[in-house]
Amino acid sequence: MEILFLGTSSGTPTKSRNVSAIALIESTGSAWHLIDCGEGTQHQILNSPLSLNSLSSIFITHLHGDHCYGLPGLLASAGLNGRTKRLRIIAPEETKSWIELTQQVSDLHLPYELEFVTACDVGNHPFDVFSVSSISLSHRITSFAYVFTESKLRRSLSVDKIKNAGIPQGPLWGSLKAGNDIQFEGMIYKSKDFCDAPKPPRKIIICGDNDTPDLLAPDCKNCDVLVHEATFAAEFSERAKTLGHSYAGLIALFAQNAGLPNLILTHISARYPENPTELEQEAKAIYSGNLFLAKDFERYRLRTDGVLELSEHA
Numbered sequence: 680m681e682i683l684f685l686g687t688s689s690g691t692p693t694k695s696r697n698v699s700a701i702a703l704i705e706s707t708g709s710a711w712h713l714i715d716c717g718e719g720t721q722h723q724i725l726n727s728p729l730s731l732n733s734l735s736s737i738f739i740t741h742l743h744g745d746h747c748y749g750l751p752g753l754l755a756s757a758g759l760n761g762r763t764k765r766l767r768i769i770a771p772e773e774t775k776s777w778i779e780l781t782q783q784v785s786d787l788h789l790p791y792e793l794e795f796v797t798a799c800d801v802g803n804h805p806f807d808v809f810s811v812s813s814i815s816l817s818h819r820i821t822s823f824a825y826v827f828t829e830s831k832l833r834r835s836l837s838v839d840k841i842k843n844a845g846i847p848q849g850p851l852w853g854s855l856k857a858g859n860d861i862q863f864e865g866m867i868y869k870s871k872d873f874c875d876a877p878k879p880p881r882k883i884i885i886c887g888d889n890d891t892p893d894l895l896a897p898d899c900k901n902c903d904v905l906v907h908e909a910t911f912a913a914e915f916s917e918r919a920k921t922l923g924h925s926y927a928g929l930i931a932l933f934a935q936n937a938g939l940p941n942l943i944l945t946h947i948s949a950r951y952p953e954n955p956t957e958l959e960q961e962a963k964a965i966y967s968g969n970l971f972l973a974k975d976f977e978r979y980r981l982r983t984d985g986v987l988e989l990s991e992h993a
């Protein structure tokens with residue numbers, strides 16, 4: 680699983696940061712999901728390896744403009760680019776009427792179907808490689824976090840053992856890896872004898888704007904990566920509270936107490952320079968896990984062993 684940041688600025692874009700958008704890329708194939716779609720997100724996608732045709736679903740955390748004003752344009756462009764595959768949008772419930780009104784007044788006819796799912800209800804809808812749930816956050820308007828948990832357990836085969844047993848490479852290997860017992864030349868072979876114990880499912884939480892990180896606590900067990908806003912440094916803690924935002928020290932303290940191994944901060948106020956060292960220093964003084972301050976086009980890979988690494992600039 681990979682996380683590619685398409686926009687990391689709060690409120691307004693800057694020369695080096697666009698407004699909020701994150702791509703969550705599945706481990707297998709090119710399928711990916713978009714979390715938030717601030718204005719200009721489709722331009723950021725054009726400057727990345729991602730394609731609107733392989734976009735599987737869009738999650739919107741909340742309806743402030745810096746998280747969703749890019750949505751109508753992106754949907755229109757996907758249509759003009761020839762998309763025909765249905766697109767699922769998981770979002771606060773007002774999103775459906777907003778998009779439908781936009782389609783009506785701007786005479787926008789999409790050559791593909793939109794399926795709207797209310798954020799609260801996302802747990803009842805299946806996804807290919809992970810299950811998704813939502814968490815209600817505290818912000819000036821309704822805001823959600825989305826929890827992505829791998830749904831398929833990953834086993835690795837012991838190739839030496841399987842070769843010693845004389846089982847030929849092919850579908851039987853795949854069947855053993857999938858956890859099935861097999862029959863070969865009159866013998867039964869048990870999957871557990873040829874596979875390592877399944878690795879725990881990877882779990883990533885990506886949050887909308889939020890002034891109360893403690894709301895995430897019940898879902899942080901076994902979480903590998905938390906992506907959370909840190910709009911300000913602690914010197915603006917009062918302003919952060921008034922605006923319904925977090926500051927770096929607040930989310931760092933939560934992540935430290937929750938024992939989270941990896942924390943990525945994003946949604947940085949436009950008042951800070953491209954490298955906001957004061958936010959990083961503030962968080963690092965409190966949080967002892969792996970801390971990252973996201974930049975546009977940074978691509979992070981969550982390895983199967985739970986290690987998060989900054990893999991490349993997309």
Ligand SMILES: [Zn+2]
Pocket residue numbers: 689690699743745746888946
């Ligand atoms: Zn925001």
Ligand SMILES: [Zn+2]
Pocket residue numbers: 741743818888
């Ligand atoms: Zn907001």
